[in-house]
Amino acid sequence: MVGLIVALDLMDKSKALKIAYEVEDYVEMIKVNYPLVLTAGLEIIEELSEVKPVIADFKVADIPYTSSLIAEASFKSKAKALICHGFVGSDTVKTVLDVAKKFNGEIYVVTELSSEGAKEYMLEHSNEIAAMAKNLGCHGIIAPATRKSRVAELRKIVGELKILSPGIGVQGGNLEVVKYVDYVIVGRSIYNAENPKKAAEEILNGIHRIQYEV
């Protein structure tokens, strides 16, 4: 069954925690990014982990040495998973994967961003990066809901690997992408909603409706 991941791209710790508890019945994981961690500190990962497993969406894109330090800090703060860019090369991805294994953690690799700029340089390498993530033994990839046909193509490449797909809602991605993914990542459409709990419930219902339609 396709699951929902809430992206808490907020810069307000108490609001992030409040929304996490409000939506906990409808989401399988919580994704945090630097805007929240820079303002609330790494401790927010451990606090949110008490609600649901946390994915640190740090889009690691540095040389292996620095990337290993970022990975250590993330997993020590109880992140369940870390998101790393594939574009920087297999040495960085392999390095963070080695760190993840020490903590029984997971690594998800960005193939192409959901934004328009990804078409300039990332898109042409996206398939290769997906294959690299699979060959190295990563746990999954991040693929853009804003490009459904690309996600369908990436599914053929990664086989059983998990696909996490952001870009639904504000970014214009369509829920139809659920036919190819394991998790849909939604941020602003939930945390900016008047009623985040209801928004999460409706999105999850929408996911299941599409997933099970004939």
Added chain:
Amino acid sequence: MVGLIVALDLMDKSKALKIAYEVEDYVEMIKVNYPLVLTAGLEIIEELSEVKPVIADFKVADIPYTSSLIAEASFKSKAKALICHGFVGSDTVKTVLDVAKKFNGEIYVVTELSSEGAKEYMLEHSNEIAAMAKNLGCHGIIAPATRKSRVAELRKIVGELKILSPGIGVQGGNLEVVKYVDYVIVGRSIYNAENPKKAAEEILNGIHRIQYEV
């Protein structure tokens, strides 16, 4: 005159501050990355700014919206400059540049990392990314001291834009690169030295020796 930037990729706030004060006579700027900021908090940027201007080496590589939040947080914490990846596309670079302008800050764009993995996907786009950074009005680029001929080529593309070059020392880069750059970035060879002050002085002397040799 080519200047020295110390990269404080430490995870110990008091050690980072200690080294900053020790080397202040020899460096023009201090570069901080996530390993330090994640452990010491964003406040470390403001504290280090009292010693020298700080470059937040966050290698921003996200969609424009999230990247703008990271840029806001960096400049509000008194960073003088922010490092952004170019491979994610011009929309993200333009977005962080717009934020930088509000704070009278600077944006430096990574063309290709100094690590081996950069040869897999980044290298072939590095020249295009350098041209994009110049066209958008960024303040400079980050180019690898581990590939001197590449830095020479990038210099032709960016003209008067500043070139900051990491990879000297532990990573194997050669100081000869100073002929093409404005700043050399050195981390481990300084902060892991028995005497960081002396190490910084010697590296700066080496830079000037090469710069002024006939």
